[in-house]
Amino acid sequence: MTSPSHHLSRRNLLAASAAVVVSFAAASCTPPRGSESPTPAPVSRGPRSSASDPWRPAVHLTAEKNWLNDPNGLVYHDGTYHAFYQYNPRGNSWGNMSWGHSTSKDLVQWEQQPVAMEASVDEEIFSGCIVVDTNNASGLGSAQNPPLVALYTSAYGKNGALPQGAQAQSAAYSTDGGTTWQKHRGNPVLNLEPTNNNFRDPKVTWYEPGRYWVMTTVVADAQVVKLFKSTDLLHWDFLSDFSGVGAQGGLWEVPELLQMSVEGSTARKWVMLLSINPGGIAGGSGMQYFVGEFDGTRFMAEDAAAPDAPLQESQWLDYGADYYAANSVSGAPGGKPVLLGWMGNWDYAQHVPTTPWRGAMAIPRELTLVRGEKRFELRSGVAAAAREVLERGEEKGKDLTVSSGSEDLGTDFAARTQLIDLELDLGTAREAGILLRHSPDAQDGLRISYEKDSGTLKVDRSNAGTSNFSEKFSPYHQVTVRPADGKVRLRILLDTSSVEVFAQDGQAVVTDTFFPDWDHIGASVFSMEGETAFAVRSRSL
Template identity: 35%
Template sequence: MSNHTAAWCCTMILLMLLTGCEPHAPSLTPEASSVRPLPAADSPYRPAVHFTPPANWMNDPNGLIYHDGRYHLFYQHNPKGKTWGHMSWGHATSTDLIRWEHHPVAIPERGPVMAFSGSCVFDRNNTSGLGTQEQPPLVAIYTGHDGSRGVQDQRLAYSLDEGQTWAEYDNNPVLDIGLADFRDPKVFWHQPTQRWVMLVAKAKQHIIQFYASDNLKSWTLMSEFGPIGNPDVNHWECPELLHAPIINRTGERAWILQFDLGSHGPAGGPGSAYIVGDFDGQRFTPCSETGLQWVDHGPDFFALQAFNDAPGDRPIWLAWMDSWIYAHDAPTHPWRGVMTLPRKVSLLDSQHGPRLIQSPLLGTTHSLFQQKGPRRLRPGVHPFREVPLPDAYALRCAWAAEGAERYGIRVHEAGDEATVIAYDVETSTWSLDRRNSGLTSFSPAFARLFRAPVRDGKPNPGEGQVWVVVDRGSVELFASDGEITITARVYPTAERRGLSFFAEGGKVSLNTLELHAFASPTDHPSSSTTISESGRQGG
């Protein structure tokens, strides 16, 4: 029996025990024109296409890397329960970032030391000496949270079998400055200087430190960034540094320094911020015309990390789709924690400086509906009844206001219950309203409306391309051609959930409308349309 078959059998047995359903063998023959149902959920909010652990607690993505044709997703995991604690590294792999194979815990809690967040690199030249030239190692660099000493330090673990099993480095820790809040190392190979670079957060001091190493074991402090921004934020963490293309300046790139704020985010709680600048291999220097900006304006986007060694010209990152304000109260079982869809990252040069552009990676999808010609909507609510809605789908649309003061989309709709996405013409603001989205009473902070203003000076700011990704328990909005994103968890109560469009105060023209269904795990890529990134299609 192959490893893949064994994993499938174990998964089906677990599903049978949880649901009382008999498993069905996976199909080996693709059906060219059908859209198969997505996997059944063991709770109404188990996502169809977003990553979740099979059971128990999950928060930050860790160790993201593309290696030997597979994406590795490690994550903060409690293997003993569905609340935070006993932090270890869970592990899953994928070839398409949508369909994931679960693996055993990679880096467990050891005695008083929990395995906090970190990153993973492929040491192809065996600079660490932890492998050989013929068998170079994967090396994880993570924070050890030592409860016995009350400090956080940086540690190594390594794998010589493509990430399936891991060993601790004998001389851990490799970096210890005696701080209680010193965490989340992001490590990458800096080609111009031919050395490893580490970013790590001095969380309470609002400082990102930059270290260098020739061998991943001995680290030298090069520089610091911060403090900057609101001094009342309770901490910084999860730093990331990317070199991204500027899409309207051919051949040019800039560096994006990203880190997470533990409070005072755009939705009132935690949030992800970024600043654009230059990195010379030693020091990050921000652009003079930009300050801290928000990666996402929703309540459920945190602990962002990019994949090391990802193919293509644009970096790929994803985040934990939840909030520390209510994550422990989320009404899901036997698991807690969801990841966003992966997003490709680029920059757009504007009169106000470089701006972040994000495009959802949708994997293999089937086109369910494509509107032919504009649809002019009068004031009111207009239900979409052209095709049945799957559990998870991606909606692409483009609008032109013809007198409307406000217009948008109602998803997960059942009577008065809906999550409402709207554009306000007068204020040039997108919003996501989950105040009447379904189950909200588990936290007083949940039932709220979240806004994201379109940048000043953009012509016809509400008329750019919009993508909405809907899953059983989440909504991700990508508006203004990817410049605006709002990410939110939702808990609809109705079994049948509709979709409608609306206009207020005048007419609006819905010029583009496409509905795409995600492929099931047994779909064959040759039978489907692949949307490798939003708005760009290929066979």
């Protein structure tokens, strides 16, 4: 996870690859630190958007109040999805980093739980992960009641176990399904020598051929992913470093190593997900990925962009400004990785004009790995459990042809929140698209367009509402998308103050936040310099 200040001193790569010091502590523990401030009681679904709270999402996870950012500790356990996340229980800006906690049965309707682990003067609780220790290898539970084990980054303050400012990996566990957590007495369980101030973001996956857990972490300011292994989640041995490829323009954060099947074949590949801030494709925060092989020790990327290559040559999980720190839900059903990401950008996240809350998660997504024209590529779609909920509503449709002009879609499509499936056949038109959350005169609104000759999909939020809170709130974002049979198909999830555009069955995604006027709910389609045939389908949410 990132703090608001990105002006961190660059570490020497030799120091970044220093020897590992592992804390060989017994599997005993201490009771959780007493809360130093009140934590909110569980709320079902939480508050709804209103004229006084106009930008609160309807189908995305957010807190009832206060700041949240990176998701961590994502796990599916006993039929419930658990989302833990970076949370400030005391205010609406970054600070006092604790683990907030929400639960869901369907990835859409979330119930906020009490804070799971709260910051103290000597330790803030930065990002991490949770796994179900089914065989009680850690010894922190029992054979009859296997524990949930969390690995997280301890960011040390005054009187901490390490010098102030140091970061190392620690463990905690729960034997009551994630409701309460106890910290491991031997923390930290993984440290670097010398101690490092940017060593963070553990994520764990099981490596079956070796029968051990693999942890990915980063030395963020050196752009190095460090891999470790363990058989008990408490004692970790160094495996290797991954570095030297892809975008390098900022901190590397929240790495994850996934094994995935290649769609339509029996082949399997390994995928490394990696956030970067700044230096993303849309400016500020972003998420890149690499596809390759993992032999149990080293991850080797294939056909990866060189560090000095244009950003367009790297592979990006999302081309909008507001998708960061996504990682998968451990144990999620369905056979495909299910990701939850933060819908924010460090360029301006602390200044967005929402209150009493600030920060939301993107809709959970599932990933598919396919063979592209030049290399393996990821496709993204709404996760199956969430998709089932979003598609329950009555579908309303309209087919129309527009020639060099625009047409209002009418009251069936006038909404603050809706799931839209849009098909464009540009015909003779140069450009066509849809305007959402627009003013009565259609002068202001969120503009989603496709330009035929360049193949450019653009999401333009420059006239979509309040934007004067930050000079870095970029006006538009775009990506090249290939048409299929001369048509462009978009799935658009519009939710009050955000839009997620899935193009051509997830070939590319653009996620952006925006802050429209409460009474701007219009929807229109437009065609420029020629004729376009539109097929529009919508479900209210």
